Amino acid sequence: MAEEGWIKLYRSIRSNWLWEDGNERYLKWWVDILLMVNHQPKKILVNGEFVEIKTGERLTSTVKLSRRWGVSRNTVTKFLKLLEKDEMILTSKSRQNGTTLKVLHYADYQGFEDKKRHQTEQRSEQRTEHKQELKELKNKDHENFEKLWKLYPKKEGNKKRAEKAYLEAIKNGVTNKEIQTGIVSYIKKIQVEGIERKYIAQGATWFFQNRWTDEYELEPISKSTSDGQRQGKTEEEIVAERKKHAEEITRRAEERLKNEHGD
Template sequence: MAEEGWIKLYRSIRSNWLWEDGNERYLKWWIDILLMVNHQPRKVLVNGEFVEIKTGERLTSTVKLSKRWGVSRNTVTKFLKLLEKDEMILASKSRQNGTTLKVLHYADYQGFEDKKRHQTEQRTEQRTEQRTEHKQELKELKNKDHENFEKLWKLYPKKEGNKKRAEKAYLEAIKNGVTNKEIQTGIVNYIKKIQVEGIERKYIAQGATWFFQNRWTDEYELKPSSNTTSDGQRAGKTAEEITNKEQEHLKEIERRAREAKANNEHRD
């Protein structure tokens, strides 16, 4: 004859991993454990000796549980280990008496002590809040990284190529410890190299390529060339014309650098 009576089941269980999709059988087994453990101390006869089973405990075995739940002993063992890892039960094995399941904080679950029950609910709520806060922090960090990339993409002189690929390379670099400022400095130095050497647009690396190849690690030669002609420069210019042009380039670089610095300081 089945035992009469009832147990309490708090709504907070819906925030537990047992309630997640795909864990339905785990939830069923956990409720079964709550139903099968003693609601008050009792003595049972095992191998000719009396053994006291305390409140919240049950003397059983993985063999009995596997038959009860219709699964293998290995599956039962894995489930009990999950409960132990989450500090929900303590499973004590004995060669003579089998396995004693002890539901930790049983009084909390069944509300024998209101104070403990409130503490349990509070811990559950805190865990839920912490998970929510963590997800929100990750979302904010992701949005911030996206905004930073957009600013760098806007700064880059040749915004061509696969932008998504460029952002993916940027995010991977940030994840590996490269700072946004390092990448920004690399872009500024590359712009300066373009201006100093008078590199034509067709020879400037596409934005996607520059980011994907981690070109911020390149060492750029930023000294003005003394030759009257170079890559991207047209022959026939006088030294005075070239000098004036280079000075204009340098002023533009300084302006962009100040703007980039201001944007970076505002972001920080």
Template structure:
């Protein structure tokens, strides 16, 4: 049979769904689809704000164990299996687990409009756009040659459209493309050998000047390698202050 059915998230409150049971892997996958945010959101976790993108949700391994009736090992192995099949990308630390559904638009239509089955297939993370007139940009207009160069270097290829949006905003603000690319190459080197879930999304890397954290890495390493004149450290210190960082946190080394 062909076609779609709609399954509302409120099904999770139905007594049939809330029955205590051990979830099958199929049930667990459906549960993850329903837990994912249908639009970008900001949530509070402890004492910090976290931006949660469309198709993402924040949980913990412990919560998934309790909800699905699984062991910690089974949950972790299931998430790794989904990631290896490019169905999700996930990241865990001591406070949370962030899960991103791959190609979320394929599974979830816009809630305010009907879509054909063909429309769902085309609704990938790279082509999904608002119907607002101001957002009707073509792929060619979004992905500039400079951005394509950045994307070819960046170590994690996920949510390209979001990354392009962050890139365009950054360039519009007057940021130097050469400096962004230097920081990107530094970060790529830094990520060598890391597991993919520990590498920032490209959009996260570009927003809030986080890329600047990696701008001076090459200069600092050159300083150490060449044992440069201590006065060079003063220049680095001034650059550190220009980035709005605390002078107490600057590493003076042996100079």
């Protein structure tokens, strides 16, 4: 049964001495060698022992080749020496095993298929690794968002829309720490200015509008009469007390977030 497969034959062979007029049989024998050598390693039994014939090699003899090509052994030997001189093959002889032909640079003739398969497998592995990395990154981003959502003071609105806005921001280079700092600053503003819950931005709105970019400067304390003033405290004492209270709230929020992150 004939072996299946193919070899590459470059057009440049036309400029080789094998192609010259009068060398037609040399060209035929050379192509025959390319077709007969192994396209992958193979073990064969020779004189009761296993011999490994590598890719691009063939175990034969000048006697077998002379019969195969219908010429004398001397003609075969002469042809093989021409190929060796042109660094196209190497031959090694053994009394027990005969002559081993080795085609030099065999990959240029038949290795393309193996190389292409290897490149395809390599690209497939790289794609798999990349997909796994993206999956892990996506899971990490989701976990980070969940922690920020838990920290936010008013968890209302379309949560999925909020996460989508968060992921888009992260994709565009915004860090998780920036958004976290924005939430903590907003909490501080709520406490210092005494913002009623109904006026606190919904979580979905805050994320969708990228409110972490807002400058949360503390508004001056109102000069209207307060419980502290009625208790005889000065305005400076009231401001200092509220500032201390706000700092404590901020500290607790940061500590809670730090514990959730496991830092």
